[in-house]
Amino acid sequence: MNICVFLSAADLDDRYTRPAREFAKLLGKGGHTLVWGGSDVGLMKVVADGVQEAGGRLVGVSVQFLAAKAREGVDEMVIAGDLAERKKLLLEKSDAVVVMVGGTGTLDEATEILELKKHGHTDKPVVLLNTAGFYDGLKEQFRRMEDEGFLPRPLTDLVFFAEEPVGALAYLEESQGVA
Numbered sequence: 001m002n003i004c005v006f007l008s009a010a011d012l013d014d015r016y017t018r019p020a021r022e023f024a025k026l027l028g029k030g031g032h033t034l035v036w037g038g039s040d041v042g043l044m045k046v047v048a049d050g051v052q053e054a055g056g057r058l059v060g061v062s063v064q065f066l067a068a069k070a071r072e073g074v075d076e077m078v079i080a081g082d083l084a085e086r087k088k089l090l091l092e093k094s095d096a097v098v099v100m101v102g103g104t105g106t107l108d109e110a111t112e113i114l115e116l117k118k119h120g121h122t123d124k125p126v127v128l129l130n131t132a133g134f135y136d137g138l139k140e141q142f143r144r145m146e147d148e149g150f151l152p153r154p155l156t157d158l159v160f161f162a163e164e165p166v167g168a169l170a171y172l173e174e175s176q177g178v179a
Contacts, residue, residue: 001030001172002033002093003033003035004035004091005035005036005047005097006036006037006090006106006109007099008043008044009037009041009042010042010043010103011041011043015132016101016134019132020046020047020050021046023129023168024046024051028051028053030173033059034057035059035061035090037062037086038071038074039069040070040071040072047100057075059076059077059078060077061086061089061093062079063079063080063082064081064082083105083108091113091122095176096125096127096172097113097126098127099126099128099129100131110126114159118153125160125172127159127160127161129165129168142155142159143155
């Protein structure tokens with residue numbers, strides 16, 4: 001499976017890097033390919049390192065203004081002209097999406113895939129990996145949107161909330177019929 005991971009490029013502490021590294025190793029050991037923003041810094045580097053060390057493939061999609069931070073030695077690297085093209089390419093190259101901890105860019109990427117899914121423009125499974133309760137507030141907001149009629153589909157049709165890396169990958173593999 002080609003698994004797109006949206007996540008931060010910031011340097012973060014162990015409560016975020018440890019689960020990210022664990023997910024990356026599971027992804028690599030499972031024979032999957034990481035499709036990610038292509039940066040060789042911060043949490044993006046942690047995940048790419050873990051996948052590569054565990055034998056998985058790396059497909060990066062960087063953007064022109066961040067090309068200097070793009071990782072060397074990957075299986076495939078594409079440099080997009082802008083962020084909109086980058087998001088489009090990330091989604092085209094993936095079978096499933098995992099949203100890890102991140103800032104405004106990660107939130108933008110996450111809401112775009114959920115909007116596409118809400119309107120039936122994709123059926124890719126989406127997992128929100130709620131490391132250290134990072135997305136508790138967002139989860140509550142999504143539930144409120146559902147309860148108050150803002151979502152035309154059940155929230156469970158749009159996104160799966162996983163508390164641990166093993167649950168995130170198990171959900172993706174099950175949803176795609178991968179054993």
